[in-house]
Amino acid sequence: MDLSVNSRVVATRDNVSCELEGEAVILNLVDTVYYGLNESALAIWALIREPAFVWEIRDEIVRQFHVEPDSCEKDVLNLLGQLEDSALLQIVSSKES
Amino acid sequence: MRRFQLYGLSIASEFDLLLPEDSEPAAPAVTIKRARPEFFKAVMADASPASDQKFYRYECFPDGSIYLAWNDIFEFFIASDGRAILCGPRSDTFSEAYINYLLSFALSFALLRMGDEALHATVIECGGQAIGFLGESGAGKSTLASYFLGKGSRLVTDDLLRVTFRDQSVIAHPGPQRIKLLPESAAEFMQGATCTVLMNPFTTKQLIVPAATQRVDRDVPLSALYFLDRPEKIDEGNSVGAERLRSAEATITVIASTFNAAVKTPERLERQLWYAGQILSKIPLMRLSYPRRFDALGSVYELVVHQHRQ
Numbered sequence: 001m002d003l004s005v006n007s008r009v010v011a012t013r014d015n016v017s018c019e020l021e022g023e024a025v026i027l028n029l030v031d032t033v034y035y036g037l038n039e040s041a042l043a044i045w046a047l048i049r050e051p052a053f054v055w056e057i058r059d060e061i062v063r064q065f066h067v068e069p070d071s072c073e074k075d076v077l078n079l080l081g082q083l084e085d086s087a088l089l090q091i092v093s094s095k096e097s
Numbered sequence: 098m099r100r101f102q103l104y105g106l107s108i109a110s111e112f113d114l115l116l117p118e119d120s121e122p123a124a125p126a127v128t129i130k131r132a133r134p135e136f137f138k139a140v141m142a143d144a145s146p147a148s149d150q151k152f153y154r155y156e157c158f159p160d161g162s163i164y165l166a167w168n169d170i171f172e173f174f175i176a177s178d179g180r181a182i183l184c185g186p187r188s189d190t191f192s193e194a195y196i197n198y199l200l201s202f203a204l205s206f207a208l209l210r211m212g213d214e215a216l217h218a219t220v221i222e223c224g225g226q227a228i229g230f231l232g233e234s235g236a237g238k239s240t241l242a243s244y245f246l247g248k249g250s251r252l253v254t255d256d257l258l259r260v261t262f263r264d265q266s267v268i269a270h271p272g273p274q275r276i277k278l279l280p281e282s283a284a285e286f287m288q289g290a291t292c293t294v295l296m297n298p299f300t301t302k303q304l305i306v307p308a309a310t311q312r313v314d315r316d317v318p319l320s321a322l323y324f325l326d327r328p329e330k331i332d333e334g335n336s337v338g339a340e341r342l343r344s345a346e347a348t349i350t351v352i353a354s355t356f357n358a359a360v361k362t363p364e365r366l367e368r369q370l371w372y373a374g375q376i377l378s379k380i381p382l383m384r385l386s387y388p389r390r391f392d393a394l395g396s397v398y399e400l401v402v403h404q405h406r407q
Contacts, residue, residue, distance in 0.1 A: 016370055018348055018370045018371065018373065020343075020344045020345075020347070020348060021343055021344045023343070023345050024344070024345070025348040027366055027367060032361060032366050034348075034352070036346075036349070037345070
């Protein structure tokens with residue numbers, strides 16, 4: 001399934017994370033690689049611990065960080081794509097909301 | 098069996114570990130015994146030929162027990178629960194150098210089997226609090242520590258640091274009262290100390306016993322960790338500086354500074370992450386940069402002591 005603003009996504013379970021000073025390090029227990037998350041990435045990570053639509057994540061990040069929706073959507077999709085490539089995220093569905 | 102106190106643990110041993118004996122021994126966390134060559138032959142009978150490129154041999158058996166060996170220098174077997182270490186005879190078994198490998202290298206595997214972690218660090222006590230120096234081998238940890246000892250600090254541990262967490266404190270437990278130094282560093286800063294032996298035939302590092310006034314044998318709260326950049330990563334200038342590492346970089350630095358890099362099971366990696374988080378939630382980690390010259394160590398000392406007092 002392709003990732004889009006209407007995808008429903010969730011973080012995979014095979015990882016552990018450590019938060020420190022508003023940022024985090026995630027350890028992927030499958031490939032045993034560490035990933036660093038900055039403040040905004042950590043906010044997105046928190047939102048996908050339970051299944052969520054990408055548009056819901058975008059709207060929440062716009063609200064939290066007071067950023068412009070179009071560029072936010074692009075950045076959110078970019079990060080979620082990286083998480084998917086790293087097997088830290090799976091797409092639950094790609095149906096219209 | 099004799100009892101010793103080391104890294105905050107009670108250790109029972111069949112032979113002298115060249116440590117202060119434990120006057121009120123608790124139940125031993127680890128028991129150290131001799132084993133005959135036949136025992137190691139039997140243990141290794143079904144092991145596959147050595148295949149990794151490490152300088153030492155490391156075999157982890159299906160039940161979790163571990164075999165370690167390095168040429169004629171040491172041979173150890175560690176029980177699956179980490180509670181027993183069996184020592185094979187070698188050409189200079191039970192020498193200072195052999196015991197040093199036993200109490201750092203072999204014991205680090207036992208600690209992991211017991212669900213514990215340790216840092217690769219040299220730690221000194223200064224004004225009632227401990228300061229830890231992290232860095233790869235050759236980064237200058239022991240040389241810098243020896244400069245501090247010359248200024249009145251005391252050695253807590255060299256090489257392996259075991260800490261425990263109490264409320265908001267990180268407690269550093271004392272290790273063997275030895276420090277490994279290159280001969281030029283020993284000659285410069287440890288003239289009143291006793292040189293025991295070379296660590297192994299492949300290095301010029303010496304095992305030095307600091308004077309009694311330069312050693313501490315009690316738990317000390319750790320106030321900060323300093324990560325020493327490799328010399329080649331430092332500008333050619335004379336600048337001495339320390340910057341605080343934050344969040345992800347700090348976490349990865351602590352994980353990379355844990356003592357044992359051989360065990361990479363998911364359970365261990367998960368514990369390392371937790372361990373780094375525990376440390377960094379309580380004390381700062383600084384990156385320390387300075388030119389690797391003896392005449393720069395005075396400025397490093399002033400900087401660290403100044404930060405330590407704040």
